[in-house]
Amino acid sequence: MNAVLTVRGLVIIALVVALALVPLYVVLAGNYFPLTLFTRIVILAMAATSLNFILGYGGMVSFGHAAYLGIGGYAVGIVAFEGVYSGYLQWPLALAASALSALVIGALCLRTRGVYFIMVTLAFAQMVYYIAVGLDRYGADDGMTIYRRSEFGGIVDLSNKIVFYYVCLALLLGSIYLTWRLVNSRFGMVVCGARSNDRRMRAIGFPTTRYRLTAFVIAGSMCGLAGALLANHTEFMSPAVMHWTRSGDLIVMVVLGGMGSLFGPLIGAVTLLVLEEVLSDVTEYWQIIVGPLFLLVVLFARGGIDGLLAGANRD
Amino acid sequence: MDFWPERTVTEPLLHIDRLTKRFGGVVASDEISLSVPHGELHAIIGPNGAGKTTLIGQLVGEITPNSGAIRFNGRNITATPTYRRSALGLARSFQITSLFLDFSVLDNVALAVQAHAGHSFRFWRPARAEKALRDPARAALARVGLAERADVVVSRLSHGEHRQLEIAMALATRPRMLLLDEPMAGMGPEESARMVETLRELKRELTILLIEHDMEAVFALADRITVLVYGSVIASGSPQEIRANAEVRRAYLGEDSAPVIGHG
Ligand SMILES: Nc1ncnc2c1ncn2[C@@H]1O[C@H](COP(=O)(O)OP(=O)(O)OP(=O)(O)O)[C@@H](O)[C@H]1O
Ligand SMILES: [Mg+2]
Numbered sequence: 001m002n003a004v005l006t007v008r009g010l011v012i013i014a015l016v017v018a019l020a021l022v023p024l025y026v027v028l029a030g031n032y033f034p035l036t037l038f039t040r041i042v043i044l045a046m047a048a049t050s051l052n053f054i055l056g057y058g059g060m061v062s063f064g065h066a067a068y069l070g071i072g073g074y075a076v077g078i079v080a081f082e083g084v085y086s087g088y089l090q091w092p093l094a095l096a097a098s099a100l101s102a103l104v105i106g107a108l109c110l111r112t113r114g115v116y117f118i119m120v121t122l123a124f125a126q127m128v129y130y131i132a133v134g135l136d137r138y139g140a141d142d143g144m145t146i147y148r149r150s151e152f153g154g155i156v157d158l159s160n161k162i163v164f165y166y167v168c169l170a171l172l173l174g175s176i177y178l179t180w181r182l183v184n185s186r187f188g189m190v191v192c193g194a195r196s197n198d199r200r201m202r203a204i205g206f207p208t209t210r211y212r213l214t215a216f217v218i219a220g221s222m223c224g225l226a227g228a229l230l231a232n233h234t235e236f237m238s239p240a241v242m243h244w245t246r247s248g249d250l251i252v253m254v255v256l257g258g259m260g261s262l263f264g265p266l267i268g269a270v271t272l273l274v275l276e277e278v279l280s281d282v283t284e285y286w287q288i289i290v291g292p293l294f295l296l297v298v299l300f301a302r303g304g305i306d307g308l309l310a311g312a313n314r315d
Numbered sequence: 316m317d318f319w320p321e322r323t324v325t326e327p328l329l330h331i332d333r334l335t336k337r338f339g340g341v342v343a344s345d346e347i348s349l350s351v352p353h354g355e356l357h358a359i360i361g362p363n364g365a366g367k368t369t370l371i372g373q374l375v376g377e378i379t380p381n382s383g384a385i386r387f388n389g390r391n392i393t394a395t396p397t398y399r400r401s402a403l404g405l406a407r408s409f410q411i412t413s414l415f416l417d418f419s420v421l422d423n424v425a426l427a428v429q430a431h432a433g434h435s436f437r438f439w440r441p442a443r444a445e446k447a448l449r450d451p452a453r454a455a456l457a458r459v460g461l462a463e464r465a466d467v468v469v470s471r472l473s474h475g476e477h478r479q480l481e482i483a484m485a486l487a488t489r490p491r492m493l494l495l496d497e498p499m500a501g502m503g504p505e506e507s508a509r510m511v512e513t514l515r516e517l518k519r520e521l522t523i524l525l526i527e528h529d530m531e532a533v534f535a536l537a538d539r540i541t542v543l544v545y546g547s548v549i550a551s552g553s554p555q556e557i558r559a560n561a562e563v564r565r566a567y568l569g570e571d572s573a574p575v576i577g578h579g
Contacts, residue, residue: 181438181439182438184441184442184443185437185438185439185440185441185442186429186435186436186437186438186440186442186445187435187436187437187438188438188442189422189425189426189429189435189442190426190429190435192418193415193418193426196415196416196417196418197413197414197415197416199377199413200409200413200414200415200484201426201430202377202396202397202398202401203375203377203397203401203406203407203409203413204401204406204426204427204430204484204485204487204488205398205399205401205402205427205430205431205488206398206430206435207396207398207399208398211435211436214436
């Protein structure tokens with residue numbers, strides 16, 4: 001049995017190759033719109049990948065994950081607003097700010113379990129949202145325009161849209177690789193074990209909370225970096241990025257694609273956002289189609305689309 | 316005491332002092348005092364709802380007692396968190412199987428080994444490739460007779476195999492003392508017989524607190540027996556003493572039945 005040549009393996013390879021070829025298509029067709037769409041997809045897939053690490057592997061249903069997207073984005077936006085464009089400063093700051101927020105929020109939320117955890121993460125995300133609304137200097141409700149993209153001293157030019165797309169794609173694939181290393185390491189075994197049976201983990205000697213918190217911080221920073229990319233992509237930051245429905249979208253991507261699957265969030269992000277794009281051309285009520293589709297996947301394919309693909313090979 | 320030659324202190328390994336736990340009106344532990352010296356296999360018997368599982372819950376720190384104290388290996392652990400008690404050498408098995416159902420058998424035991432192999436803030440190397448975790452895990456599986464099932468996903472095991480894995484996981488933490496909550500619950504006679512043999516082996520090197528309804532097993536294995544009824548210790552002594560105790564026979568073994576009864 002060749003591990004790669006399964007239906008699932010082929011689909012994933014095809015997907016990644018297709019993503020890598022998007023700029024080629026764009027140049028040949030002379031139509032830049034798909035590049036904008038797929039840059040957004042890749043960035044949100046990275047955010048979903050970070051959520052999947054705690055939700056799919058760690059069993060922590062964070063309903064406030066878009067907050068880190070906003071915190072990372074605002075870090076870039078605020079620094080740019082104050083006239084500093086160096087990516088060497090902006091990006092580490094985005095990482096640090098989202099990591100620190102995740103540390104504080106996680107430390108408080110991880111005292112609760114189940115539905116309470118969902119509600120408390122949502123509440124904290126709403127708090128961050130309203131803090132952003134209150135930032136009068138940085139556009140408050142209306143948000144702020146970012147006039148220049150992060151600068152890396154001539155090494156990479158992010159204002160080149162194709163270069164920027166490949167940077168995003170590389171960081172997405174890097175996040176998936178990192179997740180793969182993490183979940184198979186000793187640390188990852190503890191995080192997954194705590195999802196599977198936290199009580200047993202304690203009984204055999206693990207102080208699980210500190211490992212879960214670490215996972216929460218890693219996921220928050222990974223999402224913060226995605227936020228820094230998003231700010232560069234849209235050249236704009238507003239509280240809307242952190243609206244609770246955005247957190248819901250990330251959950252939908254993870255569940256649709258496959259919780260606890262490495263490429264699931266990417267598959268979910270592509271599916272959801274492409275459907276949204278195609279269907280919203282057809283009808284204003286595209287959610288009426290996507291909603292039931294999501295329900296079908298949740299009810300009949302517990303492993304999401306990735307689970308269906310894996311199942312297709314089992315017969 | 317010949318298997319603990321290095322120990323000079325005479326304090327018992329486990330010492331429980333007037334432990335009391337109330338759930339609303341129910342007194343699940345009523346001033347329980349109990350000592351288990353090094354190397355002893357101490358059985359606790361008692362009817363359903365007597366408070367046996369609640370006692371283990373307090374010993375491992377999942378349940379906080381209302382009053383009383385627990386000393387283990389010379390220190391007061393009454394307020395010590397569960398994971399640290401495990402590090403001190405206290406390991407339990409669960410009456411209702413509590414495993415990582417979506418992991419392989421070997422993964423389950425390897426996690427128990429990992430818990431006692433330093434901290435787990437190691438983020439890069441694949442844990443499943445670490446011989447230092449896998450080899451001791453396989454050894455623990457071999458001791459309970461599960462070696463052949465190492466790569467099976469736990470949810471596919473039989474009930475009896477789940478019970479064996481419960482023991483293997485407790486063993487893999489390299490404990491000083493095992494707290495076994497009805498290890499034979501739901502087992503057929505053959506499986507029970509095999510479990511008795513496993514426990515007889517373990518008894519040679521570990522101190523064991525055994526809760527069990529299977530009287531045949533209890534009387535075959537125990538050095539001492541404590542009888543718990545409605546949260547209170549009504550008798551404690553050698554198997555012979557318990558068998559002869561009139562109050563025990565009335566309260567638990569059933570006045571007319573033979574002292575050695577079958578499954579409870
Ligand atoms: N979490 C709890 N909340 C309320 N009451 C409880 C709780 N846990 C146990 N009890 C009560 O405490 C008493 C002792 O229960 P426990 O499970 O310790 O008994 P047991 O001796 O292990 O019984 P069995 O032989 O059926 O396993 C019972 O009356 C039970 O209903
Ligand atoms: Mg019980």
